[in-house]
Amino acid sequence: MADEEAPLLIAESLSKWYGRQLGCRNVSFGLYEGEVIAVVGESGSGKSTLMRLLCAELAPSDGKVLYRMRDGVTRDLALLSEAERRFLVRTDWGFVHQDATLGLRMAVSAGANVGDRLMASGWRHYGRIRGTAIDWLDRVEIDRGRIDESPQTYSGGMRQRLQIARSLVSQPRLVLMDEPTGGLDVSVQARLLDLVRGLVADLKLSVVIVTHDLAVARLLSHRIMVMKDGQVIESGLTDQVLDDPREPYTQLLVSSILPP
Amino acid sequence: MNAPAYNFAYLDEQTKRMIRRAILKAVAIPGYQVPFASREMPMPYGWGTGGVQVTAAILGPSDVLKVIDQGADDTTNAVSIRKFFVRTAGVRTTTSTQQATVIQTRHRIPEAPLSSHQILVFQVPIPEPLRFLEPRETETRRMHALADYGIMHVKLYEDIARHGHIATTYAYPVEVAGRYIMDPSPTPKFDNPKMNDCPALQLFGAGREKRIYAIPPYTQVISLDFEDHPFERYRPDGTCALCGATDSFLDEVIADDRGGRIFVCSDTDYCEKRRNDPAPITEGGRG
Numbered sequence: 001m002a003d004e005e006a007p008l009l010i011a012e013s014l015s016k017w018y019g020r021q022l023g024c025r026n027v028s029f030g031l032y033e034g035e036v037i038a039v040v041g042e043s044g045s046g047k048s049t050l051m052r053l054l055c056a057e058l059a060p061s062d063g064k065v066l067y068r069m070r071d072g073v074t075r076d077l078a079l080l081s082e083a084e085r086r087f088l089v090r091t092d093w094g095f096v097h098q099d100a101t102l103g104l105r106m107a108v109s110a111g112a113n114v115g116d117r118l119m120a121s122g123w124r125h126y127g128r129i130r131g132t133a134i135d136w137l138d139r140v141e142i143d144r145g146r147i148d149e150s151p152q153t154y155s156g157g158m159r160q161r162l163q164i165a166r167s168l169v170s171q172p173r174l175v176l177m178d179e180p181t182g183g184l185d186v187s188v189q190a191r192l193l194d195l196v197r198g199l200v201a202d203l204k205l206s207v208v209i210v211t212h213d214l215a216v217a218r219l220l221s222h223r224i225m226v227m228k229d230g231q232v233i234e235s236g237l238t239d240q241v242l243d244d245p246r247e248p249y250t251q252l253l254v255s256s257i258l259p260p
Numbered sequence: 261m262n263a264p265a266y267n268f269a270y271l272d273e274q275t276k277r278m279i280r281r282a283i284l285k286a287v288a289i290p291g292y293q294v295p296f297a298s299r300e301m302p303m304p305y306g307w308g309t310g311g312v313q314v315t316a317a318i319l320g321p322s323d324v325l326k327v328i329d330q331g332a333d334d335t336t337n338a339v340s341i342r343k344f345f346v347r348t349a350g351v352r353t354t355t356s357t358q359q360a361t362v363i364q365t366r367h368r369i370p371e372a373p374l375s376s377h378q379i380l381v382f383q384v385p386i387p388e389p390l391r392f393l394e395p396r397e398t399e400t401r402r403m404h405a406l407a408d409y410g411i412m413h414v415k416l417y418e419d420i421a422r423h424g425h426i427a428t429t430y431a432y433p434v435e436v437a438g439r440y441i442m443d444p445s446p447t448p449k450f451d452n453p454k455m456n457d458c459p460a461l462q463l464f465g466a467g468r469e470k471r472i473y474a475i476p477p478y479t480q481v482i483s484l485d486f487e488d489h490p491f492e493r494y495r496p497d498g499t500c501a502l503c504g505a506t507d508s509f510l511d512e513v514i515a516d517d518r519g520g521r522i523f524v525c526s527d528t529d530y531c532e533k534r535r536n537d538p539a540p541i542t543e544g545g546r547g
Contacts (some may be wrong), residue, residue: 036524082406083401083406083407083408086406090410091314099475105414108414108415108417109418109421111417111421112414112417112418112421115414115417116410116414117410118411119413120409120410120411121410124413124485124486124487125486125487125488126417126420126487126488126489127488129417130421138306148422149422186471208273239310249302253488
């Protein structure tokens with residue numbers, strides 16, 4: 001079907017103004033199935049605004065976000081009812097926040113965190129919910145013996161992996177990640193990136209990943225968008241952009257990486 | 261000066277109309293919490309100000325009122341609310357479930373079956389079943405509007421993961437008429453099945469939280485559960501030391517100074533009737 005070749009997610013000239021303050025301006029791109037796009041730029045460049053526009057948490061001042069639903073019809077997110085949008089967000093989409101406490105229910109056990117989406121979409125069999133939760137803990141390399149512990153007792157890296165399990169359990173097609181490795185030490189980062197890369201390839205996920213870490217972008221993404229002052233100043237294949245940056249700002253970013 | 265000190269049943273007529281409008285809306289949308297302009301009552305919050313306002317709004321001169329607290333007719337709360345309505349409305353009161361037309365209750369549903377001519381009024385401390393899972397009122401309202409109830413099962417999941425079974429024993433959440441999730445007030449889950457398909461109208465009043473909700477007669481009320489951990493009615497494993505009942509909900513009481521314990525029926529009227537006449541109890545009402 002021609003459908004398969006249509007992008008999963010389309011941003012059409014998205015702009016957001018906070019009063020007179022610019023959030024981001026005229027951002028357009030299409031994300032295809034199985035593709036990973038990295039959004040890089042320094043803080044204040046509009047990355048987070050863009051992310052919140054994409055998941056319809058913020059209403060754009062101009063432009064729109066289109067998404068190809070599971071039935072193959074591409075629809076404008078702003079025109080979905082809130083019930084449809086919530087359903088979409090908890091079944092077909094996943095989120096990995098930099099701050100795990102935003103993405104997890106810290107007051108309930110890890111198992112309940114993973115089972116949350118299943119129960120929200122109508123699973124009513126405790127044994128099966130728990131079985132699926134154990135499977136996912138295994139997949140993200142969390143000791144299954146800790147399934148009944150609260151994520152409060154988990155380390156930073158484990159929390160991130162739990163967030164990933166919690167998001168992916170509903171078999172989403174699109175995952176939005178905001179600095180998933182921020183604040184973790186390098187060895188933990190490396191293992192997490194390895195895990196994410198494996199899952200993305202296995203599950204053919206489409207991912208938008210926001211990061212200020214060019215190494216993360218290089219490792220995970222196929223394409224890259226460089227943002228500055230709310231606008232996309234350069235985009236293209238990740239290797240091409242990082243190896244041969246055209247814009248002075250991108251050149252600056254690339255040259256700021258400490259040599260290994 | 262011969263004007264009475266109080267209007268009939270304490271509240272003024274405008275307030276009663278406001279409460280009745282809320283009750284009508286609540287009956288029309290089973291399980292939905294209707295906001296209402298709760299008044300100051302001459303008793304502290306937590307003593308049944310919501311229930312008292314609902315009772316005051318529906319009470320007529322020919323009604324016969326029964327008030328129970330934890331099933332008992334003779335506890336402080338029950339006695340003072342009964343006296344309150346005797347004084348302000350002059351209605352007849354009773355301790356008999358069969359003879360009552362309006363029963364105000366705290367934490368129990370009577371053991372004797374109710375009839376279609378009776379109204380059960382619950383005193384509710386916290387009407388929002390999602391409250392302890394989601395503290396924001398704006399968010400819980402949206403969740404109700406969208407029937408976004410997955411989080412309720414997260415709570416039950418936690419129970420099973422921690423205790424091996426659903427350990428919630430009171431205020432056990434129910435789904436009303438296939439739509440709204442409702443808190444049955446802190447009644448023991450033993451009473452949950454009595455709410456289902458009940459011939460009597462069930463009204464719930466929360467004074468401090470300013471909410472009224474209802475279960476109309478003969479409405480389907482289902483206790484939430486999992487397929488492999490179905491809802492189970494819980495009853496203390498014992499026999500009433502006074503009437504020998506093995507099917508009623510029991511209170512455990514300390515009977516002497518050496519820590520000796522006995523079980524007695526929590527429903528005092530049920531227990532008394534059984535002691536006087538062991539024949540099975542049938543339903544009553546204003547017929």
